[in-house]
Amino acid sequence: MKSGAAISRGRPVRARLTFRDVAGRTHLMGQLTPHPFHITRPFRHPGDPQGMATLYLQSSSGGLYGDDDLGLSISLEPGAAAHVTTQASSVVHDARGRPGAVQDVQLDVRDGALLEYLPDPAILMSGSRLDNRVSARLEQGARLLMADAQLIHDPDGDGRAFDYLRNSVSIAGPGGPLMLDRFALSGGAWLTRTGGARCAGMIVAAGLPETGAPMATAIAAEPGVYAGLSEFPDRDISILRFIATDGVALGRALVTAWRAARQSLTGAAPHARRK
Template sequence: MNIPVSVQDLPFRSTSLGRSVRARLQFRKSGSRTYLADQHTPHPFHITRPFAISGDPEGMATLYLQSSAGGLYHDDDHHLCVEVDDGACAHVTSQASTIIHNSHQSSSRIDVELKVGENGWLEFCPEPAILFPGARLTSTLTAKVHPTSKLLFCDAQLCHDPEGDGATFNELDNKISLNNEEGETFYVDRAVVRGENWFGATDGRQCAGTFLVYDAGNAALISSALEGCIAGFDPGCVYAGQTHLADRSVVVVRLIATSGANLTNAMQALWSAIRVALTGKTPMPRRK
């Protein structure tokens, strides 16, 4: 006798359609200009043509990352390597946030590898990842830097419940590490949080983010500039704190925010403060 079974009671079965994708961007310097020397961007990665923005450091190339997919789904495994060769200067951002969909009994993975050569300058500033109910994300960012290079990047997540019924993501496993030229790790940041613990860890706030800067020659200057910037935040919207690891030339800002808009505005303010400290010029916002 056949007994009706609701769709909700059926076990989830992976369709094994997860995409394992490896993408690469390489920037080089020619004269005073930085150009995209090599790129491999298979589906769903897509990029704009690099362009220059008035007021940026001389020769800096700005490039937008885009996606032709609707986000990351279960079993998706995306790896992106961004290389900035000696003397090159690049700003890489994303057109929009990346949605992490319900992973069911599986997971999604984002693996970012950054390499900055001698006197290179890389700003890697993607929009936050949006964690939908049921999402399970493993996010790894690894950077290799030279003692004379400049590196700054944003890493942020947003907990989103579109139905408003209190559902949360499953788990976020997030790791950031910095390595020197010899491959030795000198900074590691690791956090694993379950969705049901998110709002307890963030004091009820929807968003969390990290803004990290490596610059051996200007870390103290940058730390001072960021301290002044943080002092201007409304703690009811954005709560932030800074750590300056002088022995490693690393400055880290941690933020929790009540909304994605507040988080984005805070990240842009921090980036702008660094640019002013290093160049004396307020950068033009990247339009999204």
């Protein structure tokens, strides 16, 4: 399976969000959110890291379609702190013969900034095609906690899998590339590769060495979740990889890991993000 650079015939849509620290509080200072991107207003929660803004991403189109070419750039200026999540999972619809959806997310975290980029999982419907790319660039002292997860769904119950998933997560630091996790998979191979689990994903923590072990410990107690932690102290990166039996277990795993990471970061459990 080739990993084509530009496979979508749809009109490219590019969204952009810029967060800036102003006197100790992070504000959304720039936003460009053309259809289908939509955002809520920023929230603040007590107990969050200093000045953190929380923003929910929404879609006004009901998911990703077979000719979508969507790009999202999130920039945090020096010292800013933001929690960016989604209102719900992104449904990747049956491509119905179209070339497949492209979703390209770029995270730019500058000096001393903290970004929690925790979107809900992508739901890969029967026949769907998705080229998902997340690339992060971290400046000195930047911190990033990010999730990337998928689950499969066969609404007709006829065993028809998604068509393909091409997935790439890359992180670069001030000195160059730090990691690249990439795969290309036909839908028919999913259950074999996961040992029968319908959900899989990972949480990556960069510049947050205190978070890896607590996340792994917390998630280990979740029923229906099978997880393992890789730590790379030379690059200050931890990768918590997991599979889950169903969407409920996956959702709990993501929340549990995030809460554990936050607890280790601030000493307090975070305020729940209602969805």
